[in-house]
Amino acid sequence: MDTQWMKTDVLIIGGGTAGTMAAIKAKQANPEGEVLILEKANIRRSGAIAMGMDGVNTAVIPGNSTPEQYVREITISNDGILNQKAVYQTGKLGFGVIQELESWGVKFQKDAQGEYDLKQVHRVGKYVLPMPEGKDLKQILTRQVKRHKAKVTNRVMATRVLVKDGRAIGAVGFDVRNGDFVVIQAKAVVLCTGASGRLGLPASGYLYGTYENPTNAGDGYSMAYHAGAELSNIECFQINPLIKDYNGPACAYVASPFGAYTANAEGNRFISCDYWSGQMMLEVWKELNSGKGPVQLKMTHLDEDTIAEIETILWANERPSRGRFHEGRGENYRTHGVEMNISEIGLCSGHSASGVWVNEKAETSVPGLYAAGDMASVPHNYMIGAFVFGMLAGTNAVEYVAGLDHADPDPEFLEAEKTRIYAPLTRPNGVPHTQVEYKLRRLVNDYLQPPKVDNKMEIGLRNFARYHETLDLMGARDPHELMRCMEVHFIRDCAEMAARASLYRRESRWGLYHYRVDYPDKNNDEWFCHVNLKKDDSGNMVLFKRPVEPYIVEVDLEREVYDVAVR
Amino acid sequence: MALATQRVDVPVIVDESKCLEKCTACIEVCPLDVLAKNPETGKAYMKYDECWFCLPCEKECPTNAITVQIPFLLR
Numbered sequence: 001m002d003t004q005w006m007k008t009d010v011l012i013i014g015g016g017t018a019g020t021m022a023a024i025k026a027k028q029a030n031p032e033g034e035v036l037i038l039e040k041a042n043i044r045r046s047g048a049i050a051m052g053m054d055g056v057n058t059a060v061i062p063g064n065s066t067p068e069q070y071v072r073e074i075t076i077s078n079d080g081i082l083n084q085k086a087v088y089q090t091g092k093l094g095f096g097v098i099q100e101l102e103s104w105g106v107k108f109q110k111d112a113q114g115e116y117d118l119k120q121v122h123r124v125g126k127y128v129l130p131m132p133e134g135k136d137l138k139q140i141l142t143r144q145v146k147r148h149k150a151k152v153t154n155r156v157m158a159t160r161v162l163v164k165d166g167r168a169i170g171a172v173g174f175d176v177r178n179g180d181f182v183v184i185q186a187k188a189v190v191l192c193t194g195a196s197g198r199l200g201l202p203a204s205g206y207l208y209g210t211y212e213n214p215t216n217a218g219d220g221y222s223m224a225y226h227a228g229a230e231l232s233n234i235e236c237f238q239i240n241p242l243i244k245d246y247n248g249p250a251c252a253y254v255a256s257p258f259g260a261y262t263a264n265a266e267g268n269r270f271i272s273c274d275y276w277s278g279q280m281m282l283e284v285w286k287e288l289n290s291g292k293g294p295v296q297l298k299m300t301h302l303d304e305d306t307i308a309e310i311e312t313i314l315w316a317n318e319r320p321s322r323g324r325f326h327e328g329r330g331e332n333y334r335t336h337g338v339e340m341n342i343s344e345i346g347l348c349s350g351h352s353a354s355g356v357w358v359n360e361k362a363e364t365s366v367p368g369l370y371a372a373g374d375m376a377s378v379p380h381n382y383m384i385g386a387f388v389f390g391m392l393a394g395t396n397a398v399e400y401v402a403g404l405d406h407a408d409p410d411p412e413f414l415e416a417e418k419t420r421i422y423a424p425l426t427r428p429n430g431v432p433h434t435q436v437e438y439k440l441r442r443l444v445n446d447y448l449q450p451p452k453v454d455n456k457m458e459i460g461l462r463n464f465a466r467y468h469e470t471l472d473l474m475g476a477r478d479p480h481e482l483m484r485c486m487e488v489h490f491i492r493d494c495a496e497m498a499a500r501a502s503l504y505r506r507e508s509r510w511g512l513y514h515y516r517v518d519y520p521d522k523n524n525d526e527w528f529c530h531v532n533l534k535k536d537d538s539g540n541m542v543l544f545k546r547p548v549e550p551y552i553v554e555v556d557l558e559r560e561v562y563d564v565a566v567r
Numbered sequence: 568m569a570l571a572t573q574r575v576d577v578p579v580i581v582d583e584s585k586c587l588e589k590c591t592a593c594i595e596v597c598p599l600d601v602l603a604k605n606p607e608t609g610k611a612y613m614k615y616d617e618c619w620f621c622l623p624c625e626k627e628c629p630t631n632a633i634t635v636q637i638p639f640l641l642r
Contacts, residue, residue, distance in 0.1 A: 041598040042595055045596040045621075045623040046599055048600050206641055207617070208619055209641050213619060214617070215618050247641070317631070321621070321635065323639050324636075324637060328642055429568045480600060480614075480615060
């Protein structure tokens with residue numbers, strides 16, 4: 001096993017939506033600076049948008065909406081718990097991102113007058129901008145990364161951020177093909193590793209049949225935690241209404257502007273808005289438990305041309321295998337509703353609010369460490385938010401590194417991490433990662449899937465804390481299996497965080513995402529705050545309240561309650 | 568630890584008559600890195616059953632040698 005040493009000014013871990021943009025913007029800010037993207041897959045087809053995207057969900061386009069309206073909408077849908085200044089950035093800077101993407105060849109839908117053809121999916125405003133030809137988004141971004149001369153190292157997985165004197169000074173990991181130990185010294189580190197998408201176990205039992213790209217195993221949540229950074233709103237789980245078994249989006253954001261809607265088995269509407277929120281998910285949960293299920297996305301009433309157009313979009317973008325899934329079951333949008341199910345839990349700020357704490361500059365609480373995309377705690381941020389925070393992280397990191405020197409990593413830490421990483425290879429006949437991961441994620445389902453019950457979560461927490469012993473039994477036979485083993489370590493960390501944060505917030509909030517049977521009501525007097533957590537100096541996970549920053553856009557939360565139930 | 572080898576139905580099917588021995592397009596783009604070359608035949612195959620049925624392998628194969636099925640448990 002060789003050791004590879006690398007040096008860069010700005011290190012970006014994860015080359016997806018946020019990571020590619022962070023690299024491009026860092027090079028634009030300082031073309032002389034060295035920027036390296038570290039990617040455990042291949043940036044050409046990695047991350048949440050590996051197969052493109054069918055639309056932009058948070059487009060604030062002048063003339064259609066304002067950043068202030070957008071901040072109001074997200075404040076209400078996230079039950080008031082947010083840093084408005086951070087959400088405002090997505091509203092303010094997103095339009096510039098859309099224009100720049102367009103200049104690179106990304107196509108957005110326009111009407112006959114050549115104006116952006118925005119659709120309403122949110123409760124109030126129009127923020128959804130279709131991109132029916134969005135399948136090549138990732139290749140376009142890859143081309144720009146090369147054009148801007150940012151370096152890319154594919155197939156290397158980071159396992160820990162290096163920290164010295166309280167600041168991030170690089171990262172360590174290994175090559176998932178040849179097994180080399182990799183040490184990277186950097187003056188600033190940007191984490192863009194996506195959601196914790198392999199936390200709960202899909203109902204199908206297939207470990208990789210997840211909503212998120214299964215490479216996104218919570219790597220960044222775990223690495224930020226071990227670097228001493230704060231994480232926020234972890235109890236605000238991601239739970240999505242998905243195609244049953246397929247476990248991907250149906251997708252109401254695309255189909256509802258064409259007239260599709262979510263209905264119960266009787267064909268009746270029970271929610272007034274298909275925008276994903278915890279409150280909406282609670283209504284789906286109630287409907288499924290009322291005997292009126294299954295729940296379906298209904299398109300059978302639409303005409304042939306409309307259905308054909310929906311098929312063209314859904315079967316080419318984001319999750320193009322949807323078409324063959326329906327076909328395999330002999331089902332069709334013309335004759336069958338799409339049966340929907342409640343997904344297993346995950347962590348993701350792109351859709352809910354659980355992530356590594358960042359401010360409006362994409363800074364985490366550790367100097368020199370930035371976070372962007374699904375893993376950064378900016379609620380409901382979606383793809384445009386990932387681009388905006390990638391941009392902020394890239395430009396602010398360049399400013400931060402000016403005049404800084406590289407620091408030498410602690411040799412003892414490197415040796416200890418090397419031992420930790422390669423331990424499964426010393427046990428080729430150890431328990432396979434598939435079984436260790438299956439059991440861990442099944443325990444997540446058993447004890448953390450809402451409605452959350454105190455006694456169950458306590459049992460879950462004991463299991464997750466003790467699971468270190470099980471991780472020590474895991475065996476790997478090659479660097480590929482080692483990658484999956486180290487991902488199980490990340491998943492365990494996320495499970496413990498999810499249990500502790502859920503137990504800490506003694507109220508219910510965000511609909512199903514944090515519905516606690518023992519504390520069924522929202523309690524603004526005691527819990528109108530973030531719940532943050534971090535690793536303290538003795539290595540313990542500590543939780544604390546972090547006040548909500550003063551609002552910059554006024555919202556009367558007593559009057560404006562997010563309610564989408566049809567009664 | 569006592570271990571058993573079990574058969575599994577894998578989602579990615581390679582038509583060996585079309586797969587080019589010098590090409591690694593599918594292997595390079597797979598996000599989960601589950602494809603490999605059979606050292607004896609030089610043809611690609613699914614080495615690890617860890618599939619997101621996301622399709623880059625199928626789309627980027629220059630000879631249309633790859634078919635991705637929905638994994639059996641979801642089908």
